[in-house]
Amino acid sequence: MRVLLVEDDVDLSRQLKLALGDAGYAVDHAADGEEAHFLGDTEPYDVVVLDLGLPKIDGVSVLERWRRDGKTTPVLILTARGAWSDKVSGFDAGADDYLTKPFHTEELLARLRALLRRSAGIASATLSCGGLRLDPRAARATVSGEPLRLTSLEYRLLHYLMMHQGRVISRTELVEHLYDQDFDRDSNTIEVFVGRLRKKIGPDRIETVRGLGYRLTPLAGESDGT
Amino acid sequence: MRVLLVEDDVDLSRQLKLALGDAGYAVDHAADGEEAHFLGDTEPYDVVVLDLGLPKIDGVSVLERWRRDGKTTPVLILTARGAWSDKVSGFDAGADDYLTKPFHTEELLARLRALLRRSAGIASATLSCGGLRLDPRAARATVSGEPLRLTSLEYRLLHYLMMHQGRVISRTELVEHLYDQDFDRDSNTIEVFVGRLRKKIGPDRIETVRGLGYRLTPLAGESDGT
DNA sequence: TCCCCGGCTGAGCGCGATCTGAACGGCGCG
DNA sequence: CGCGCCGTTCAGATCGCGCTCAGCCGGGGA
Incomplete structure (x- = not known):
């Protein structure tokens, strides 16, 4: 954010x-x-x-x-x-x-x-998506109950993805919202962090949409309307 | 587009x-x-x-x-x-x-x-046609609730067809709207992609009108729930 | 019936997008 | 000052996508 x-x-x-x-x-x-x-x-x-x-x-x-x-x-x-x-x-x-x-x-x-x-049109104070859960107040995230150890950037990335779950988020959008003004736009940090995040929350959560960006898939059984 | x-x-x-x-x-x-x-x-x-x-x-x-x-x-x-x-x-x-x-x-x-x-004279933010549904904001399409895994071009093709459902779309028109200026006009990519799309959304959705092009048939009984 | 033409399809190729492991450098902390 | 953590960079590996090609099919006219 x-x-x-x-x-x-x-x-x-x-x-x-x-x-x-x-x-x-x-x-x-x-x-x-x-x-x-x-x-x-x-x-x-x-x-x-x-x-x-x-x-x-x-x-x-x-x-x-x-x-x-x-x-x-x-x-x-x-x-x-x-x-x-x-x-x-x-x-x-x-x-x-x-x-x-x-x-x-x-x-x-x-x-x-x-x-x-x-x-973002979200009612609850904590975000959830599939077994994923993120509490902005405590800046803490869990996968199916297990607490995650995330670094600052990993957390921010996950946060942003969860705020916009279901939508495809372009690399550009991520860069623009995770970093402040001066940041080298052609760098692959985003990919690296997506990779690390996947390693921690399970590989199937973040879908990559070739040529467009990434999407956090809200698994079936979600309430939350867009 | x-x-x-x-x-x-x-x-x-x-x-x-x-x-x-x-x-x-x-x-x-x-x-x-x-x-x-x-x-x-x-x-x-x-x-x-x-x-x-x-x-x-x-x-x-x-x-x-x-x-x-x-x-x-x-x-x-x-x-x-x-x-x-x-x-x-x-x-x-x-x-x-x-x-x-x-x-x-x-x-x-x-x-x-x-x-x-x-x-396109469409009120709702998402397009629908038969069990098909497409949400341009999330860049995502579903058939009867099931999310589709579409590649970029497949998605664009479907998007265009859905925007103009019921109308016959010529191959030329498709090429002109899906690609930018320089594109080899005599190629059968469109056919290939129509084929792939059919494989994913079911063969009966896209009708071939011989000599003219394709038509996405809006089945009877649309309710469309925004 | 045979041929021609338009459409369909499976296979395969090349390129660019994406991923990944490793290494670097800065920073905070003990 | 040394260590560990973190964000970033880089290069090579990998993979998927879009495109081409060649052959097949089926319809319709002669």
Whole structure:
């Protein structure tokens, strides 16, 4: 999952970037509204954390523009305590959630998880597919009850696949959502990791669709509608 | 499905060509308005992605000419940010959708799917015909619930047939829509692939109309559940 | 009936896509 | 500072796909 963090306070943004990174997100950071707007337009984020008090262009304006352009990426707004009007206008502008500063990193993470879940149209807090099960809260996955030992990237890969199970995901899409901006596009890391993941969760789970990408096959008996 | 990509920016067009190819389209590329106009006149595209700022002939003019000539191919326009007047004149000229640069590849793909669906007069996001069902979003097809394992070309073939079920499709038409420009016209690949497809979806689905082509027969008793 | 033409099919080939094992280099930790 | 873990790279192996070819079949007209 890839997140755009828009925050001008240097300390806070560094701290958040770390926390988000630790939580397994690929993080891009924008320090002002202009940069935020550009990045959000350019890169396919899964979710945006948007501070409102920003240099150059105000957060609300950035959000408004995105929405006017038809972007539906979930946005979580950070507001200063008591800045009530900000909150309202933020929601009006199309925010999906908000959080008042100061806050606990934990809460931010929880809200992000919820947002991602909602935006993927998934009800339950844990993902499952066949004997596979993944709990974003604990960042832990199991195959038929057995806990898996996954590295960070393996986990992220599995997470993304499970969020979009049944769909063919192109290598490009994976790269765009697992990594942040600067990443060498022609490299076969994805293949390598798919390989490693297969070795851990069983070879039949991830189907490769030649010329298109990969698909995590939801075995029969799944509820979850698209 | 075959798409004409009209874009003069070298980097962007290369990137888009890749992405479109990945998504299973046959892609032709025109780098200026003249070429675009010629290709659009000559080849039967299913959809056109048209950049507006073009050398030689402007995108809007190209579109206007096509429309004047009676072409109804859906056209998606790419505009530079904020070029509002372009957008308006683009719509006036007969565009079906627009996207402002920069944009996410995924959004372009989603909009193209929507356009193709709309242009075929199909409401539901998934195609169905008899026990056959095809979901373009997941790039997956099923026969009476059983998932099919189709190769890229088999899938494209089936997709095209299902989009035009009930109509006789000539071999030429198939070739023109499944491949890009340079393709050896006297070859029997189509027959081979029809054969393979029949083997996978059952022999009675695709009817041969001698001397004319093939027809996918929509059996009686369709309910179609979205 | 025989021949011609269009369509069908099984086999096989070449290429590019994908996989995989091994090795490298950075980083954190003891 | 040495060790182990991890992400990445590379090169060779492998495999599947799309295409061609050649022969077969079946229908229809002469």
